[in-house]
Amino acid sequence: VFLPPRFDDYARTSAEVFAIFESFTPLVEGLSIDEAFLDVAGARRLHGPPPAIAAAIRQRVRDETGLAISVGAATTKLLAKLASDIAKPDGLLVVEPGGELAFLHPLPVERLWGVGPATRARLDRFGVRTIGDLAAVPQATLVGTLGEAQGRHLHLLASGVDDRPVVPDRDVKSIGAEETYDADLVTLADVERELLRLGERVGTRLRAAGWAARTVTVKIRFPDFTTPTRSRTFTDPTDATAELVRTAVELARGVVAARPDGTLPIGVRLLGISGGGLTRGVAVQEALPLDGGGDARPGGRTADRAVDRVVDAVRERFGDAAVVPASLVGRASPRTQFGPSPDAPDRRADR
DNA sequence: TCTGGGGTCCTAGGACCC
DNA sequence: TCTGGGGTCCTAGGACCC
Numbered sequence: 568v569f570l571p572p573r574f575d576d577y578a579r580t581s582a583e584v585f586a587i588f589e590s591f592t593p594l595v596e597g598l599s600i601d602e603a604f605l606d607v608a609g610a611r612r613l614h615g616p617p618p619a620i621a622a623a624i625r626q627r628v629r630d631e632t633g634l635a636i637s638v639g640a641a642t643t644k645l646l647a648k649l650a651s652d653i654a655k656p657d658g659l660l661v662v663e664p665g666g667e668l669a670f671l672h673p674l675p676v677e678r679l680w681g682v683g684p685a686t687r688a689r690l691d692r693f694g695v696r697t698i699g700d701l702a703a704v705p706q707a708t709l710v711g712t713l714g715e716a717q718g719r720h721l722h723l724l725a726s727g728v729d730d731r732p733v734v735p736d737r738d739v740k741s742i743g744a745e746e747t748y749d750a751d752l753v754t755l756a757d758v759e760r761e762l763l764r765l766g767e768r769v770g771t772r773l774r775a776a777g778w779a780a781r782t783v784t785v786k787i788r789f790p791d792f793t794t795p796t797r798s799r800t801f802t803d804p805t806d807a808t809a810e811l812v813r814t815a816v817e818l819a820r821g822v823v824a825a826r827p828d829g830t831l832p833i834g835v836r837l838l839g840i841s842g843g844g845l846t847r848g849v850a851v852q853e854a855l856p857l858d859g860g861g862d863a864r865p866g867g868r869t870a871d872r873a874v875d876r877v878v879d880a881v882r883e884r885f886g887d888a889a890v891v892p893a894s895l896v897g898r899a900s901p902r903t904q905f906g907p908s909p910d911a912p913d914r915r916a917d918r
Numbered sequence: 919t920c921t922g923g924g925g926t927c928c929t930a931g932g933a934c935c936c
Numbered sequence: 937t938c939t940g941g942g943g944t945c946c947t948a949g950g951a952c953c954c
Contacts, residue, residue: 599924599925599953600924600954601954602954680952680953681927681951683951683952683953684951685950686952714928714929715928715929716928716929717927717951739925741926742925743923743925745923746922747921747923782947784947792921794949795949796947796949797947797948798946798947798948799946799947800945800947
């Protein structure tokens with residue numbers, strides 16, 4: 568049975584759970600939609616020792632949202648994370664101060680945050696199976712095989728050293744959208760149309776969050792899963808859909824070479840656009856009189872942004888389908904397998 | 919597990935600057 | 937014109953996480 572995902576519901580519930588976290592401490596660092604670090608060192612006088620706080624959080628989340636959550640309590644981020652992993656799906660595990668290494672060292676290395684299949688395979692050649700094994704490897708050896716940052720980092724983690732603070736309100740670093748198509752795209756026109764669709768998504772999210780991107784990256788996946796990326800960095804950050812799309816199309820043309828008739832010798836399985844180097848606000852070049860109109864002319868940034876402002880406002884009032892680029896009219900995404908179920912309420916009717 | 923979509927961080931090489 | 941050390945920024949790719 569395939570059900571459509573309901574991201575709005577997940578986001579709303581996530582916000583409820585995070586609000587509960589924040590009623591215990593302001594030091595909440597969200598890791599993803601369903602995971603967070605809480606520094607409760609300053610909350611003990613009010614809420615009791617960490618295990619009591621953990622139990623209280625679990626109870627409140629269960630009462631108020633109906634969700635089961637797992638909590639790990641420990642002296643470092645790594646240990647708290649590992650403890651909660653082990654406590655899943657509905658448990659509480661406390662690593663008592665002093666018991667850190669006894670807890671840590673018997674665990675397999677791949678439980679360490681940052682050790683995936685590739686790193687695990689490299690460590691395997693040194694006979695490293697457990698985190699304790701890893702702690703016994705000299706740091707210089709690790710740096711030699713894994714590189715400066717990862718080598719040093721893993722050596723410290725394996726030794727139980729992890730002084731990373733809980734950092735609330737971390738800024739996002741990039742905003743992107745990508746899509747894998749049911750059937751490979753086979754013409755340049757397909758690619759350009761889908762880049763427009765993706766650029767719309769990225770631009771809308773950028774503007775809604777008040778960010779502008781200095782770097783635009785396109786990602787293209789071919790049927791053999793090779794996945795080149797191309798990026799361009801502007802002098803001035805932008806949040807204009809047209810500029811994102813124009814740039815993405817130019818970059819993509821450098822990777823997918825079309826035949827004279829517009830068909831592609833190799834199909835395209837996935838496309839993605841991402842904006843990075845995010846800054847607050849957009850630089851707008853005011854027009855100099857030299858070229859008779861400067862940036863407000865069609866295709867200039869001021870004009871692009873004016874269009875975006877109107878489109879955003881219309882969609883806010885009438886729904887995302889109310890205004891659509893002409894080339895996307897009546898064209899559902901080629902990826903349709905998780906479309907809304909037939910009896911899903913039409914959101915436009917609610918408005 | 920024949921591989922979705924959202925991200926973060928690191929590395930290496932090259933251009934460029936003082 | 938060549939050399940050197942120290943540094944930043946950009947690009948492309950890859951590992952990893954949820």
